[in-house]
Every structure is written in structure tokens, then in C-alpha cells.
Amino acid sequence: MSKDKYDVIIVGAGVSGCAVAWKLARYNLDILILEKAPDVATGTTKANTAIIHAGYNADPEKQKGRLNKKGNVQIKDIVEDLSVPFEQIGSLVVGMEDDDLSVIDELLEKGKENGVEGLEIVDKEWLQKEEPHLSDKAVRALWAPTAGIITPWEFALALAENAVANGAEIMLETEVQDVYTEDGKVTGVKTNQGDFAADYVINAAGLYADDVARMVGIEKIDIHPRKGEYYIYDHAKDFEINHVLFPIPTKISKGIVCTKTVEDNLLIGPTSDFVDSKEDLATTREGLDHVFNGAKKMFPDLTLKDSIRVFAGLRAADTTEDFVIEAAEDVAGFVNVAGIQSPGLSSAPAVADLVAEILENEGLTLEEKEDIIETREEPARFYEISNEERAAYAEEDKEYGQIICRCETVSLKEIKDAINGPIPARTVNAVKRRTRAGAGRCQGGFCGPRVTQIIADELGIDTTEVRLEKDNSKIVEHKIKGLLGSQGDAE
Ligand SMILES: Cc1cc2nc3c(=O)[nH]c(=O)nc-3n(C[C@H](O)[C@H](O)[C@H](O)COP(=O)(O)OP(=O)(O)OC[C@H]3O[C@@H](n4cnc5c(N)ncnc54)[C@H](O)[C@@H]3O)c2cc1C
Missing domain, CATH: 1.10.8 (Helicase, Ruva Protein; domain 3)
Known part of the structure; x- marks a missing residue:
């Protein structure tokens, strides 16, 4: 039964929207999450590399750089409270004989600026001992012990379930088609299920955040989908990988990653190619070959024998190549959580904190509830x-x-x-x-x-x-x- 008016409406139930709901549900607020799909986490949140990055990769002056490390630390408590599968297995940026190894030192420095703890440069001997199947051309790596792996959709679901336990409402199959304003202030939204009034609207619509922003006349957000293709392997596979392994990164991509998942599958990918359509989740021969060849450089014994599925995800890349988390300049009560490409999963709780701060600055009273439910019952996992x-x-x-x-x-x-x-x-x-x-x-x-x-x-x-x-x-x-x-x- 919907209320006459909500304090906050959140558009989109990916990990960003769910994290914002989880955070705001701690306060005495009426919150409604609107998601156009029949489930939470069916957008970018369901198809990614599932890494909780340590936070050395993004520039410290970018929102991505500031929020990743904070989120990485927060997530360790959240996964305990909400029973989300997570393993802190650490990550390596691996330099091969022919690579520009100075990038590893640059990443170390950037990581230190971002406040990432435990970073260390490790040598060939360390690598051969820790990752016995790694190519013997691997000579040096940046070791980040605070990185981990998570089940991304369960992370989002757990955040949303906890928000609901704390009083938030969620409506699935409810598409926001317009945002109403009056005298320069948000008053509510139009959806395929009717109108809902609200004082604040959070735009966490992922790939469609630019379309939702345009509903209040904001033109500056410009999302370009950038596709990442993957192979995933069965648990019964030829060999184990113990950490998250990155090659030396390029300007726009962290390169082909080899990692295990929390459920012990082997995952290799992703590519990084701009595509025209926000719905283009097709895998391609070219993309998959690029993934396999990239992974094989790291692990020469790798075959496709035990691969069980290919899939693709789309990064919601804004032209600024940064997160755009801010209150709208000309429309009171409208907050964008846009351009949430990688490391959006790792940053989600920090993004939610920032949104709460923005809302408070915009005049919303945040008064903590006395009886907050902090935990989620762990489902049976046979x-x-x-x-x-x-x-x-x-x-x-x-x-x-x-x-x-x-x-x-x-x-x-x-x-x-x-x-x-x-x-x-x-x-x-x-x-x-x-x-x-x-x-x-x-x-x-x-x-x-x-x-x-x-x-x-x-x-x-x-x-x-x-x-x-x-x-x-x-x-x-x-x-x-x-x-x-x-x-x-x-x-
Ligand atoms: C290839 C790839 C690899 C990645 N790897 C990592 C990684 O290892 N670690 C990491 O930290 N991050 C990673 N990311 C980034 C991470 O997956 C995203 O930052 C994160 O999932 C974005 O979540 P979101 O909630 O912002 O968007 P989404 O998950 O896309 O959610 C947006 C939601 O809004 C809904 N929606 C849209 N329009 C409307 C509307 N009008 N009305 C109602 N609902 C609407 C959509 O249906 C969707 O459910 C990766 C991304 C990709 C693509």
C-alpha cells in the first residue's frame, strides 16, 4: 500500500540505489525504491568482475578514487552484518617481462595517496609460490591484500532487504517515466504504476541515468555504454587461481582479469569496448578471443574445456569518466548518482554516505531510528x-x-x-x-x-x-x- 507522499524516492535498484536505500532506511524517513525490472540487480550490478577493489587504481582527485577505498573498508562490516558471500583474497597487478613495469610503481604511489593499506611490491619468487600456474614471464607485481571478491547481486539484494526490514518500500516492474517539479523543486514521479509524490528524488538509474536526469532538464550527464565480455568456468576445472590477477592497466580499462569467484568458479574478462545500445549484451567472437588470449598470457595452461558460459555487462560511463554524485544545480530535491562505472560495486556504501550528506545539505533532516535492524538472516546455502x-x-x-x-x-x-x-x-x-x-x-x-x-x-x-x-x-x-x-x- 503506497503512501500519499514519500520523503525520498530512489530510481533504480542496482547496487547504488540499494545502498542508498540501506543507508537512508536508518533514519526516520519514508523511502520508496522504484525499479523497472522484475528484480533488483538486473542491470550492470548482475554482470561484472565482482571485485571489491582495494582503491589504488582511480585518481585521488576523482570521486572514484575517493570513494573506492572508503567503500572497501565499509564493505567488510556490511558483509558480516548482512551475510553476503565475500572473500578477502587480495589482488595483484602483474607485470610481465616485456611490460612497462614503472606502471606498478605509479599505482603504488596512487594507492598510497588514496590511503590504501598494505600495498607492497612482490617479486617473481613470491608470485611463483602464491600462484603456481602463473606464467614464468611474470616478474613483478603490486600486491593489494585488502581487495576481495563478492557475489554482486546478493550484495545489492541484501542491502535492499535490509532497507525493507527497516521500513523502506520497493516496487518492482515500476518504471519512472517522468519527474514532476514545481517552482524549481521536485514534487514526485510519474510511473507506469501511477504517480508518487516525494520531496527528494535520487537518480540511480545506471545506464539510463542520463535519460532520468533529462526528465528535470539536466543535459550534462551523458552515458555511453562500454561493454565487458567474459568467460566463466565450472568449479571442476584444471587448476586453481588464488587471487585476483590484473595485467598492467590501460588508460580506460584494468585489462583482462583472471580471478576466482566466491562460489569457486574461474572468471576471465572483461573487454572494454564502447557500443551504441544500452541493451547490447551480446558476446562476440572477437571480444571472447581477446579475453581468452589475454588470460592465456597470464596462465599459459588455460584452456576453454571447463568454461560453462559467456556473458557481457555494460559500464555506465559518463563522458567525464568519473562518478557524478551531486545535487542538481537548478532543481531542488534532485540528486544524481550517475556514471557509476567500476569501481561502483566497491564504492557503494561510500556512495550512499555521500548521498546522505548531500541530502542533509539540501535540507533533509536525518534523524536516526532507535530500533535499526542491523543484520539479515543468512539463507541456507546448500x-x-x-x-x-x-x-x-x-x-x-x-x-x-x-x-x-x-x-x-x-x-x-x-x-x-x-x-x-x-x-x-x-x-x-x-x-x-x-x-x-x-x-x-x-x-x-x-x-x-x-x-x-x-x-x-x-x-x-x-x-x-x-x-x-x-x-x-x-x-x-x-x-x-x-x-x-x-x-x-x-x-
Ligand atoms: C564489465 C564490468 C566490470 C565491472 N567490474 C567491477 C568490479 O569488479 N568491481 C566494482 O567495484 N565495480 C565493477 N563494475 C562496476 C559496477 O558493476 C557498477 O558500478 C555497478 O553495478 C553500478 O550499479 P548501479 O546501481 O549504479 O547501476 P545498475 O546496476 O545498472 O542499476 C540501475 C538500475 O536502474 C534501473 N532503472 C533504469 N531506468 C529506470 C527507470 N526509468 N525507472 C526505474 N528503474 C530504472 C535499471 O533497471 C537498473 O536495475 C563493473 C562494471 C562492468 C560493466
Whole structure:
């Protein structure tokens, strides 16, 4: 049931919007998050390298440089409080024999200016010991022990769930189509689900932040999508990588990264190519070859044998190549959180702090609630526990004993819990993000139809209504019985 008026409306439920909601829900405020997709984290937040960067890469005078390191420190507490999968495995910028190794020293200096702790230059011997499969052409590296890896969509979901637990409201499949102003001040938004009044509107619309900014006449934000393509490997793979490994960076990209994920997959990528469309998530032969060849320079034994999927994400790059987090000059109550390209994931809590500061400067009273819920209940994660632990769960509820996704060992109960959770999963991919059903070697070949049926049963809809992700991405077009029936009628 929506309120007559909100203090703050947040447009977009990627990690930026969810972090802002998480932060603001700590105060006595009425908050509404509006997301056009059927789930949180379906934009850039779902397709990236999933690294919590240490913070040595961006220039200290840029917002990116200032916020990354702060976010890196904050995230360590948040993942504990909100039970988000995270591992502080550290990162390396690896210099090869033919590289310009002075870049490593420059990054060290930049990192020190950004206040990044523990940075160290390591030699070939260190590298060979820590990363046994690394090319013997690797001679020197910058070691950043504070970097880590995270499950990005669960990070955003956890932030949003905590915001909801603290009283924020979220409406999915609700697209902001216009922002209303009166006498130079924000008064609310128009959506496909009706109008909502608010004193403040936060534009965290990712790739579409320039379009939303234009709704109040701001022309200076100009988002150009920059694509990154990836290969992801199965857990059962030829060899392990222990840290996040970057090559020497270029001017606009950190280069082809080789890393493990929190779920122990191997991930290589991304490319960095401007594309015309904000919806162009297609992978290309050229891009993927670039990824594989780049990764092979680092790990000569790498093959594609155990790769299970390719995917692409789009960086929401503003022409300034920096975050644009600021109050609008001519429209009171409108705040942009735009141009949030990498390291947007790593910076999210620091971005949220900055937005709260901006709102306070703009006249919003931030009065902390007395009974803030700080934690989130940890969901069962069958994919990472022992058989003994699984058996104990199954004793409690026999639906834990029914394994739906065999590749990732996901039980019926976990899937039902995801569909009935605080921000319910309504699509097959939303279930995958919450449980890993369909994320394994067969990529949903076996469990996909069963997950579709479970969603239909739990939501009380027909399987022909269940979607993979957004828009009209239906999985079942017709039922054979129905087709036979209609043919029968025709005869
Ligand atoms: C290839 C690649 C690699 C990256 N690697 C890393 C990394 O390793 N570490 C790191 O820190 N960062 C990384 N990033 C950056 C990071 O992923 C992004 O900065 C972050 O996910 C941006 O989140 P966001 O919430 O700003 O945008 P998004 O996640 O895109 O969210 C914006 C949301 O707004 C919604 N929306 C848009 N218009 C409307 C509207 N009109 N009404 C309602 N809703 C709307 C969208 O549906 C979307 O859900 C990477 C990015 C890419 C592409």
C-alpha cells in the first residue's frame, strides 16, 4: 500500500540505489525504491568482475578514487552484518617481462595517496609460490591484500532487504517515466504504476541515468555504454587461481582479469569496448578471443574445456569518466548518482554516505531510528555446506531433502524460500541469483523446467506466464496438451 507522499524516492535498484536505500532506511524517513525490472540487480550490478577493489587504481582527485577505498573498508562490516558471500583474497597487478613495469610503481604511489593499506611490491619468487600456474614471464607485481571478491547481486539484494526490514518500500516492474517539479523543486514521479509524490528524488538509474536526469532538464550527464565480455568456468576445472590477477592497466580499462569467484568458479574478462545500445549484451567472437588470449598470457595452461558460459555487462560511463554524485544545480530535491562505472560495486556504501550528506545539505533532516535492524538472516546455502549439514537441514524440513539443481546442489526449500522471501524472486533468473539453481555446469538444462514449475505453483500462475528475466522473456510458449487441444478443436 503506497503512501500519499514519500520523503525520498530512489530510481533504480542496482547496487547504488540499494545502498542508498540501506543507508537512508536508518533514519526516520519514508523511502520508496522504484525499479523497472522484475528484480533488483538486473542491470550492470548482475554482470561484472565482482571485485571489491582495494582503491589504488582511480585518481585521488576523482570521486572514484575517493570513494573506492572508503567503500572497501565499509564493505567488510556490511558483509558480516548482512551475510553476503565475500572473500578477502587480495589482488595483484602483474607485470610481465616485456611490460612497462614503472606502471606498478605509479599505482603504488596512487594507492598510497588514496590511503590504501598494505600495498607492497612482490617479486617473481613470491608470485611463483602464491600462484603456481602463473606464467614464468611474470616478474613483478603490486600486491593489494585488502581487495576481495563478492557475489554482486546478493550484495545489492541484501542491502535492499535490509532497507525493507527497516521500513523502506520497493516496487518492482515500476518504471519512472517522468519527474514532476514545481517552482524549481521536485514534487514526485510519474510511473507506469501511477504517480508518487516525494520531496527528494535520487537518480540511480545506471545506464539510463542520463535519460532520468533529462526528465528535470539536466543535459550534462551523458552515458555511453562500454561493454565487458567474459568467460566463466565450472568449479571442476584444471587448476586453481588464488587471487585476483590484473595485467598492467590501460588508460580506460584494468585489462583482462583472471580471478576466482566466491562460489569457486574461474572468471576471465572483461573487454572494454564502447557500443551504441544500452541493451547490447551480446558476446562476440572477437571480444571472447581477446579475453581468452589475454588470460592465456597470464596462465599459459588455460584452456576453454571447463568454461560453462559467456556473458557481457555494460559500464555506465559518463563522458567525464568519473562518478557524478551531486545535487542538481537548478532543481531542488534532485540528486544524481550517475556514471557509476567500476569501481561502483566497491564504492557503494561510500556512495550512499555521500548521498546522505548531500541530502542533509539540501535540507533533509536525518534523524536516526532507535530500533535499526542491523543484520539479515543468512539463507541456507546448500552449494557450500557438507552432506552432514544438508542432512541436518533435511531432518528439519523434508523439502531440504529434495535436490532440484544437481550441479549446484540446490534444494526445493531454498527455491521456495527465494520465491517467498522479503523481496520475492518472480523469475527463473531471480531464483538463480538467490539460490544458484541453474548456475552450474548444465546451466539449467535439467533444473530449468522444474524451477519454472515451482515458480508457477508458488505464485499461482500458469507456466506460460513464468519469465526468464525481463519483459516478455517467457520460457513456455505453449503446452503440448493445449496445442493438441486446439488442433482437436479445429478438426
Ligand atoms: C564489465 C564490468 C566490470 C565491472 N567490474 C567491477 C568490479 O569488479 N568491481 C566494482 O567495484 N565495480 C565493477 N563494475 C562496476 C559496477 O558493476 C557498477 O558500478 C555497478 O553495478 C553500478 O550499479 P548501479 O546501481 O549504479 O547501476 P545498475 O546496476 O545498472 O542499476 C540501475 C538500475 O536502474 C534501473 N532503472 C533504469 N531506468 C529506470 C527507470 N526509468 N525507472 C526505474 N528503474 C530504472 C535499471 O533497471 C537498473 O536495475 C563493473 C562494471 C562492468 C560493466
